[in-house]
Amino acid sequence: MASPQNVTVEQMRNILSEVINTLESPDYASKLDEAKEAAGNEMLKMMQLVFPMVVQIEMETIKRHGFTSSREGIVQFTQLFHSGHVFVGWLVFLYHRIKTTKMRRKRVYQLCVCSCVLTYIYYFFGVSDYLFSKSFENNFDYPLNIDIKPIVKEVLGGQKASVTPINYYPYRFLTNSGKCSTLDRLDLFIVVKSAMNHFEQRSAIRQTFGKEGIVPGKMIKTLFFLGVGTSLQTDTQHKIEKEMATYKDIIQIDFLDTYFNNTIKTMMSLRWLYEHCSTSDYYLFTDDDMYISVKNLLDYVHSASEGDRQLYVGYVFKSIPQRFRSSKWRVSLEEYPWDSWPPYVTAGAFVLTNKSMRFMYAGSLFVKHFRFDDIYLGIVAKKVGIEPVHCPKFHFYKKKYSREGYRNVIASHGYGNKEELIKVWTEQNEGALAI
Incomplete structure (x- = not known):
């Protein structure tokens, strides 16, 4: 032998x-x-x-x-x-x-x-x-390695937390908005995570699902969240400043706007909502290359979130970490030692109820940062006791378009082209643009 x-x-x-x-x-x-x-x-x-x-x-x-x-x-x-x-x-x-x-x-x-x-x-x-890798089912103890639910309740109750927070992003809001300051209640607040140079995508959203007043009788507001480039003296930054002056719908934050900083963008937008707009019934977080039907979304959440349910809904994944050494998404054992991810909603488009938004933000203060935003939100959700809900009306991949095939769609990925988004959205929402 x-x-x-x-x-x-x-x-x-x-x-x-x-x-x-x-x-x-x-x-x-x-x-x-x-x-x-x-x-x-x-x-x-x-x-x-x-x-x-x-x-x-x-x-x-x-x-x-x-x-x-x-x-x-x-x-x-x-x-x-x-x-x-x-x-x-x-x-x-x-x-x-x-x-x-x-x-x-x-x-x-x-x-x-x-x-x-x-x-x-x-x-x-x-x-x-x-x-x-360690067993997720038996050994998951992502830092903080304690039950944070009682601490989150302390924070939300206005008390001093009995445990010191470990995760507070040290960035500033370079711009602000008063869209919520005079409102006691909103039906839906739309958070669009946008890249700095995506001017066409923002323009298309303003003409489609981000246009306020598109659902009669519903109070809906939209803001775009951006980071910054390596310099504030660039043509792109100057164009953004003109855009902000014209539309007053951009919150810019002083972190570097790169792919692996998407968690920062998401969590800073959550902080802004927590501090400046905690009156909305629902919050939609979406990338700027998504098709969204606000009407279908509101129909769904009203039927799915009876009472005070902590809803966290979208396209849910159950998967394992990518360990391939050549992969852009490789995660080492030092970074994440468990053999699977907690269930998480893809970051392209997801919805939180008011209670979920507050619990997720307060919980994030006690959960170690992770560079993939959808994974991080899945970890936070698990730590605070919110179970992600899969809705097949959210499409992670681009759903092939047909007039009838999109009647019940809430979200579909792959609409970075301005003309395509406007065309599809207009056909599905005839008359909405005239409001």
Whole structure:
């Protein structure tokens, strides 16, 4: 039996040969053929369909050679496989076997696949991150590692919090708005998270779902929230200042407006609402490339939020962290050590009731910052005891348009083109623009 601490090239060859023999057995050969046929030439599907089967066989095989039967065993095996002398020796072995044609072509292919699988697992998939992540169901304790619900009630009750807040964003509102200052109550407040140079998108929203008075008898207000660039002396900033003077509907905040600062934009907009506009029944948060039907939205929330329900609704995801080393969305174990995310609503468009808005903001003061805004809100929601509600009328992807197909749509992603948004919205809301 091989010793995991002192494996040789010959022992590694024997182990991988056993793996190949298993792959060639009748039970597995047909399953792998079906998986390869389903994957075709797409690498992503290969990773989803073929690689997991090979990994499972490898795990079952290495147990017989002294490696642990737990999931950490394959990590130890891949580490040894990629250690200098073993990996080089394995490549030399493959080269000579192929050169002397003593190995059938199919077997060479299978050995190469096994090697590639191990390489992909170890280097590109961040296998150790996946395997050593903690159980979300059993061990989730995102900081603060306490029950924050009683503390949130203290804050909302006007009392001094018994625990010091750990998360307060040190940014200033460079502009303000009096849209809520004279109103005792709003039906809906629309928060549009916009990028600095998205002038066309803001213009389209002002002409469509952000136009005040579009739903008779309902009090609806809209504001755009922006960050700043590296300099306040740019053409873009000057155009924004003219836009603010004209429409008076932009709140600009002095944080750098970049993709990974979206959490700051979302939470600063929540702070503004908490401090300046806590009188609305509902709050819609939306990106500036969304189609929104305000009428459908109000119809839905009125039926879904009876009483004082803490509604947090939109397109709900249940997924795991991305550990691929080459990914823009990679999250390390140091940043987030658990094996899955809490349920969260995609940040493209979501709705909070008044009570949820206040609980989410107060709770965020005691929840460590995270750079993805939708994930962070999902964490805060879990910490304060609000369960996200999935509504199929919110579309994370762009729903293909048809007049009838959009009758019940609340939100759809992918409307960054001004003319397209106006055209679709006008067709679905005939007569609204004339109000």
